Amino acid sequence: MSTPAEGRIVFEDVSKTFTGRAADTAALRGVSLEVAPGTIYGVIGYSGAGKSTLIRLVNGLEHPTSGRVVVDGIDVGSLQGARLRTAQKRTGMIFQQFNLLETVKVRDNVALPLRLDGVGKTAARARADEVLEFVGLGEKADNHAGELSGGQKQRVGIARALVRNPKILLSDEATSALDPTTTGQIIELLRSINREYGTTILVVTHEMDVIKDLAEEVAVMAAGEVVEQGTVLETFLHPKADITRDFVTTVIPQGIPQRVVEHLGGDGLWRLLLVDDQVTQPLVSDLITGIGVSINMLHADMTEIRDHTVGQMILKVTGTPEQVAAAHAFLEARVAHVEEVV
Numbered sequence: 292m293s294t295p296a297e298g299r300i301v302f303e304d305v306s307k308t309f310t311g312r313a314a315d316t317a318a319l320r321g322v323s324l325e326v327a328p329g330t331i332y333g334v335i336g337y338s339g340a341g342k343s344t345l346i347r348l349v350n351g352l353e354h355p356t357s358g359r360v361v362v363d364g365i366d367v368g369s370l371q372g373a374r375l376r377t378a379q380k381r382t383g384m385i386f387q388q389f390n391l392l393e394t395v396k397v398r399d400n401v402a403l404p405l406r407l408d409g410v411g412k413t414a415a416r417a418r419a420d421e422v423l424e425f426v427g428l429g430e431k432a433d434n435h436a437g438e439l440s441g442g443q444k445q446r447v448g449i450a451r452a453l454v455r456n457p458k459i460l461l462s463d464e465a466t467s468a469l470d471p472t473t474t475g476q477i478i479e480l481l482r483s484i485n486r487e488y489g490t491t492i493l494v495v496t497h498e499m500d501v502i503k504d505l506a507e508e509v510a511v512m513a514a515g516e517v518v519e520q521g522t523v524l525e526t527f528l529h530p531k532a533d534i535t536r537d538f539v540t541t542v543i544p545q546g547i548p549q550r551v552v553e554h555l556g557g558d559g560l561w562r563l564l565l566v567d568d569q570v571t572q573p574l575v576s577d578l579i580t581g582i583g584v585s586i587n588m589l590h591a592d593m594t595e596i597r598d599h600t601v602g603q604m605i606l607k608v609t610g611t612p613e614q615v616a617a618a619h620a621f622l623e624a625r626v627a628h629v630e631e632v633v
């Protein structure tokens with residue numbers, strides 16, 4: 292697919308303060324980030340970090356207190372009235388609680404944005420059926436939304452968000468109310484929308500599992516600020532901020548019980564991360580036969596991170612100081628990350 296020309300989102304030093312009767316809340320403080328057209332960008336943070344506020348600025352549901360949110364060259368915060376509504380049509384949004392009309396037929400839920408735009412009933416319903424087919428719910432068009440499972444409801448929510456053929460899809464904790472299997476299916480659907488239509492997808496979530504399967508890039512937020520951003524793989528391999536490490540640990544549990552660390556302690560207790568081809572190399576036997584150290588393998592696991600395989604090993608390497616140093620140099624050259632376990 293060629294690079295889509297539309298769907299770029301740029302946050303330029305954006306702050307948002309909510310003015311309250313008792314006190315003001317600084318929901319966002321100097322946020323700058325750029326979402327390239329046709330990419331899937333994840334924003335992760337704990338509750339209250341400012342994620343919903345950030346995403347709501349993109350479709351003009353909130354306006355920045357200072358700074359600019361620029362979507363395809365248009366400063367969304369400066370728009371009002373008809374110009375704002377026109378810009379909003381370029382953006383679809385999905386929610387944790389689906390926000391469907393439960394007693395209305397699925398087809399009419401999906402057709403609703405078009406009906407509000409003044410599209411005739413027949414044309415709006417025909418388009419709704421087309422999108423429902425795409426999300427795999429064609430046969431449920433005549434059911435009431437309230438009759439569907441959570442996963443099916445979110446598919447309807449996605450169909451409704453896509454019905455105007457938006458360049459950007461905003462996802463506010465869209466999988467947080469779903470079980471892991473259904474979450475996986477919704478993630479796959481979002482990826483297929485991105486692949487087939489080149490739709491830019493901005494996802495906010497508190498689940499690192501969602502980031503690892505869905506996003507190409509990630510920003511980590513805490514207390515209204517972006518504390519770290521980068522590609523998802525790089526963020527998993529070399530997290531910098533403590534909060535990023537905490538999120539990464541939910542996917543790749545780091546380490547071994549502290550009692551074992553204290554028992555084995557000292558030099559040569561290392562945690563390794565290996566990527567793709569590195570996971571299949573005969574690392575341990577090369578260390579033993581090539582350098583002459585002995586190895587105590589304490590832990591090993593493997594996970595998939597956005598089309599990459601990431602392996603983790605925790606080893607205790609024993610030998611002369613020279614051998615241990617040589618083993619360290621060898622590993623530095625052969626794996627993505629080596630760190631001492633303390």
Ligand code: ADP
Pocket residue numbers: 309310311316317318336337338339340341342343344345
């Ligand atoms: P998150 O989505 O990461 O949970 P939010 O963006 O919802 O975070 O909230 C960030 C902060 O802004 C919180 O302290 C929240 O209470 C506050 N906030 C969000 N929306 C409003 C609002 N409409 N009025 C006042 N405070 C708000």
